[in-house]
């Protein structure tokens with residue numbers, strides 16, 4: 001299965017509502033009036049896009065079509081353009097399909113530091129391996145820092161990936177302060193002059209205040225050695241968690257200053273529509289999507305492919 005088919009699968013819930021329930025109400029011959037717009041709204045909020053985005057889409061259809069006879073294609077186009085504008089609004093990310101690293105803020109000189117965080121089991125370690133592979137494939141040298149000192153298996157997992165990918169890795173003893181691993185990672189990245197340092201962190205719940213504060217500490221340790229770092233703070237969100245991703249994004253964004261989202265497990269989910277409220281409500285752009293457990297199963301997010309996958 002190609003990644004676009006996987007993306008379509010991952011958007012099944014939102015796609016189905018748009019292509020059946022919503023299409024049903026926009027039948028030719030009806031007039032776009034308030035009653036129809038209300039029906040439209042109640043159907044839209046059954047998708048994963050959230051109330052705020054749904055309201056904006058209804059508003060756009062109202063502005064452009066109210067009082068006119070329904071033109072299903074023109075309405076689809078309005079919905080498509082509105083979703084596209086939500087996905088790119090508030091962010092200045094470049095999505096150049098020819099350059100898979102284009103969404104990342106990579107520095108010209110000196111190590112780029114990428115901090116990766118997220119709740120337990122969302123796919124942080126796997127996403128780091130995938131990202132390291134992508135960076136290596138694009139001629140960047142990569143150093144990994146196993147900052148998940150809480151779970152020995154996580155260090156082993158990352159060490160295994162480092163071996164397979166041919167990257168160096170910095171590890172710390174079990175339960176050592178993760179900020180110290182980040183510190184040593186920065187030191188090594190500077191000494192070895194690597195292009196990119198990726199720092200893994202232990203999974204944590206967005207409600208665990210002390211652990212969220214720890215992310216702030218890791219950030220401070222990084223910026224002491226590499227003043228602009230971390231240059232990217234990627235939050236991994238598991239697409240199967242749907243709307244819960246928004247509350248994760250809010251809390252992690254405060255603690256870790258997120259600059260981008262990796263939406264993992266789109267292949268095993270039907271709830272990928274959560275990309276819309278996350279970008280709408282948080283202005284944090286989705287940069288990559290995970291579509292499988294393999295090291296190649298990472299694709300650059302592309303808003304145009306996303307709306308196409310929605311069937312719009």
Ligand SMILES: Nc1nc2c(ncn2[C@@H]2O[C@H](COP(=O)(O)OP(=O)(O)OP(=O)(O)O)[C@@H](O)[C@H]2O)c(=O)[nH]1
Nearest residue numbers: 120121122123124125126203264265290291292293
């Ligand atoms: N289907 C699918 N599985 C994935 C994807 N990304 C990760 N996984 C799987 O999700 C599980 C958890 O992945 P990890 O990378 O260990 O997650 P983590 O966030 O590092 O876990 P903790 O360190 O415990 O917080 C593993 O079984 C991965 O193979 C994906 O895009 N698709």
